[in-house]
Amino acid sequence: MAAYIDYSKAFDVVCHNKLLHKLAAYGIAGNLLSWIGNFLWGRSQVTRISRSYSDIVYWSSGVVQGSCIGPWLFLIYVNDVTDALSDSCMCKLYADDLKLYTVIRTIDDCQNLQKCLDMLYDWSRRTWQLTISYKKCSFMVAGCQLSKILVSLLTTA
Secondary structure, eight states, rough: EEEEEEEEGGGGOHHHHHHHHHHHHOOOOHHHHHHHHHHHTTTTTHHHOOOOEEEOOESOOOOOOTHHHHHHHHOOOOHGGGGGOOTTTTTEEEEEEEEEOOOSSSSSHHHHHHHHHHHIIIIIIEEEEEEEOOGGGGEEESSSSHHHHHHHHHHHH
């Protein structure tokens, strides 16, 4: 069974202080860390359509998606999500998408997957202020044995 997780506006909500703390924990320091901090803080945006301009919007969080360094910074921000999960689930990351997957043979395996999803929620929302976009999330079930286990769970609940 696989759970596909999507973060809502993930690049826009990265906390600059927490990101810089993670970078420092990875050994990035000195001028490079200062440069990244200067790159993140004090950013503003104006939208132009023809000869009309929007008001200036100042950014207090987020990484620039259209830059070369923005996606890299986001990946550093979420890279340790696997440390927050139990070993019963595998995890793959791609940009702001995450896939949790495991083999389900027993009801305990289903409970372990749910435990991983709960830990992912805690890590995402409570620790790093990342919101899961539930409308974009999905599950994929492969195999007929899992169907029997899920029916068993539903009839005993």
